[in-house]
Amino acid sequence: MPLPASWALCYHHSGMKRFIIGISGASGQAIGIKLLRELLERNFELHLVVSRQSLPILEQETGIKYAGTLDRTGGQLRGDVRAGVLFYYDADDMRAPIASGSFRTDAMFIAPCSMKTLSAVANGYASSLLERAADVTIKEGGKLILCPREMPFSAIHLENMLKLARLGVAIAPPVAAFYPEPKTIDEMVAFFAGKLLDQAGIENDTFKRWKG
Numbered sequence: 001m002p003l004p005a006s007w008a009l010c011y012h013h014s015g016m017k018r019f020i021i022g023i024s025g026a027s028g029q030a031i032g033i034k035l036l037r038e039l040l041e042r043n044f045e046l047h048l049v050v051s052r053q054s055l056p057i058l059e060q061e062t063g064i065k066y067a068g069t070l071d072r073t074g075g076q077l078r079g080d081v082r083a084g085v086l087f088y089y090d091a092d093d094m095r096a097p098i099a100s101g102s103f104r105t106d107a108m109f110i111a112p113c114s115m116k117t118l119s120a121v122a123n124g125y126a127s128s129l130l131e132r133a134a135d136v137t138i139k140e141g142g143k144l145i146l147c148p149r150e151m152p153f154s155a156i157h158l159e160n161m162l163k164l165a166r167l168g169v170a171i172a173p174p175v176a177a178f179y180p181e182p183k184t185i186d187e188m189v190a191f192f193a194g195k196l197l198d199q200a201g202i203e204n205d206t207f208k209r210w211k212g
């Protein structure tokens with residue numbers, strides 16, 4: 001018996017959970033990379049888009065050489081992780097599957113999220129693939145998880161975050177906790193990535209949890 005059309009939309013051919021990861025041009029590129037690798041280890045299907053502005057910052061902060069662009073597999077970002085499936089899209093590729101609501105996903109992350117991308121998402125200004133994918137996620141009632149990074153936040157930034165929070169978007173900035181007693185930057189980054197995974201309901205032990 002054929003599946004009802006609504007079911008066909010809900011289920012993916014690969015049977016794997018499917019996530020979009022956007023990396024924009026804020027500081028904290030390591031958080032996006034850590035998140036990507038954690039998701040890949042879980043054998044998910046990942047769709048990655050990196051904004052133009054983030055590429056030089058990525059190189060500066062993580063040492064990952066982008067040489068003007070990344071290769072089509074996003075291999076440099078994958079690192080040694082061999083498990084999940086990774087699709088990488090050019091930031092201007094508006095014909096990519098993630099630009100359409102007919103392409104079903106389990107959640108989308110933007111980590112780190114710049115104030116410019118935050119503003120675009122809050123105002124439905126979808127001028128890049130990253131912004132369009134976020135716009136689609138909201139219109140489809142999907143789970144959008146943002147890791148906005150700026151210090152301090154202006155009233156404009158806060159209003160944009162409030163607007164999105166009221167729509168059900170998770171606003172999870174990289175605000176450190178000190179109870180896990182982090183000793184290294186890697187531990188801090190793992191904490192931020194773990195909190196983002198928590199928002200998507202993905203079990204993880206990337207950081208020491210408070211047990212009371």
Ligand SMILES: Cc1cc2nc3c(=O)[nH]c(=O)nc-3n(C[C@H](O)[C@H](O)[C@H](O)COP(=O)(O)O)c2cc1C
Binds near residue numbers: 024054115
């Ligand atoms: C080294 C560097 C660090 C930056 N860090 C931030 C940041 O933490 N937050 C932010 O909102 N913008 C930051 N910016 C500015 C953004 O890159 C800039 O606003 C850009 O237009 C964002 O474009 P995108 O959102 O399309 O990636 C930084 C720029 C540079 C060069």
